[in-house]
Amino acid sequence: MTVSATLAINQEIARRRAAGHDTIPLGFGEASIPIHPELTRRLGVYAELGGYGPVAGIPALLDAAAGYWSRRGVPTRADQVVAGPGSKPLLYAVLQALGGPVALPRPSWVSYAAQNALLNQESVLIDTLPGQGGVPDPRALEVEAVRRRRAGAPLSCVLVTMPDNPTGTVAAPAVVRELCAVAQRQDLMVISDEIYLDLVHDAATSVLTPSELVPDLTITTTGLSKSLALGGWRIGVARFPDTDRGALLQQAVTTAASEIWSTPAHPVQAVAAWAFTEPVELRDHLAHSRRLHGAVAWAAAEVFRAAGASVPQPAAGFYLYPDFTGSRAQLARLGIRTSGDLAAHLLDKLGIATLPGSAFGDVPERLTLRIATPMLYGPDETRRWQALRAEDPTALPWLAESLATVGKAVSGML
Template sequence: MSDEVSRAAPAGGRPVRSWRVSPNLALDRLVAERRAAGEPLVHLGFGEARLPVLPELVERLTSGAGRTGYGEVAGDAAVRRSGAAYFARRGLPTGPEQVVLAPGSKPLLMALFAAVDGDVLLPNPSWVTYAPQAELFGRRVHRVPIPDRWGGVPDPEALRAVLRDLRRADGRRRVGTLVLTVPDNPTGTTAPPDLVREVCEVARGEGVTVLSDEIYRDLPHSPGRPFLSPASVAPEHTVVLTGLSKSLALGGWRIGLARFPDSARGRRLRDRVLSVASEVWSTPSGPMQEVAAYALAEPPPVRERMAASARLHGVVATAVHDIMVAHGARCRAPSAGFYVYPDFEPLREDLARHGIRDSASLAEHLLKQAGVAVLGGHHFGDSAGALRFRAATSMLYGENARQQTAALDSPDPLRLPWIADQLRTLDAAFGALAPPGGRTRSRHREAT
């Protein structure tokens, strides 16, 4: 499953990473190839929302098709006003000058890693892209464990300990960035306000820039769940990142945006990011700005679609979580987005009989023996010896727009045949890992 193409060091520098395709994209390609060859697979390895496009967005894309000229690097005034209003409705008063649009949030992240000097702190585990992007700019990455109940935000005491250790090792070395993911990928959880507040106060005291990745914010499983953006705690230190790839399933359209602090520090950072942007992507796509201006204004069709999506994500993610737990895994209960991150450590002795001793061999066994594709925890910075992986539950909704629409509209999507069949496959696959006497009967096995 390797997509490595070279191990040569960049010209004039030390090697900072292996040159390879991002593991989630490599796995998605592998699954597509095997399915094309006729192999039936349950795909839980790729973080795609996997839902049909909202017709109103297609209309905006069509109406913007004539926008073929270059525009402002940050995006035109209309889309930045719409983005500012989007943040303001979430309790973050924002002016259009604080908003930058880009072809996806990944380019914005990369520009920010380029723009902020110093080392990078990441919750461990965290999304597969953060560390490679930081390392491409020669940034040293330090991983900080997350608490037992939530991901996306490091344990505050562990964060303080890492900062103390770094100061002892080299008092002149600077930590520039702390990345937080609220809600989180890979765990599918949302850190509570008290934890966000404590971690942000630590970062604030150190003068660290917080990158708050909030791309799953609009997909809470329970409406009204308490949510605190780091930008509310440390407004002068926090850049908020989001986009439309998850909330409106527009991953292939590439629409991302950032909110910069309304301060001299924030303006300097925005100018640096725009400098990078001007040399890399020049300007956001004109047709996509048309889509974004409409979507970020959140008219009723957009609000209704996001609410339906969040409900579906919650139902299916909870079902997959329950299967994992029923077969012996420890797993944080998902609260937003469409991921679960089970830990099969309680079954280590049983898994060893299958030749499974780490996250890589666990993922390989599931793919080869059970036809289930997952992304091993080691890709997220987790301990290679741990028995953890990320499962993207949104891949279960259907293979075409008709099935996916039915899943969105169904009062009980778990009873739809194509979803129920895949859940039964998962139930059998994970049941085969557990000792027969230790299995818990699940509703999915009873339905067979």
């Protein structure tokens, strides 16, 4: 295995820039909004908390996370929650506790299949329906679940991403309901990665999660890396079902935590405990973030559509997923036959850093890209604050110039 594609592209962008190569960064999914000053102030206050604390997390954080889910229609007690240094290691520990095979949507975030590979567990990729990223086609999932059960190798669980990375879409409630019905019929646990749930662009977008429909079958993870741009602080939480099975899985994850990370950083937990209560200061900050992410993602989608790509409309987060398969003949003249070829051409010839759909489990022959827009917000805090506060961030000179450069370069390929 190699370094995760999302982290590798970030390192490559830094290398190219250090070498003097202009590079437009559309590869790495860092939220890139300024950290709210009250978060940094509180971190300084709590910096003296050097003790380890409980493995599962400090009581204040577990209480706050339980309240966060309860306010979203998923009644939760503090003793159902485990905190970790980011949702990523929590997901790894959950996958380890459940075992495989694991059904994943295709495409899906790069680390799901990679973590299963590290655990010597099988990932079963199941296509999503058009515009329904993050949730495997429920009918195809059931067919596969039945087939494997008859063969004596049943699926253990299905993992969904609500909303989705890499496509930026939100699966419709009807699709989520059907998936949850399949999970009940086929006795599948559901892992629901809801790290982008607070970044839905339009309040009118209907979002229904497995946590609300089948809480006794669902393990839910979230964190503050995307909503509040605290990726470097490393804090996440997981909610376990209030069942005997859920308690056993929670104990397995806590045991793994005790041997791997011991406990999340104590000062960060203390700040996160405040953040998960959703104080008014952070609600306003988050509202501005949603506006910024949505405006730039929508503008970028239009840029790629104008260049000939098919792009599902992004509805949450800061990703889009253009598909150039319809331009296969034109791109073949440039030696582009796979999504890897396409991403390499954009980077090497045009200075645009993206990720190929194949990095997310997509069929290589589909000429898809995962585009992440936040690193366009600005190279420094001053410009990022301007972008966050702007009524129309796409009109800011540096953002408008980057989008225009991308549009001209991509259109020039065809």
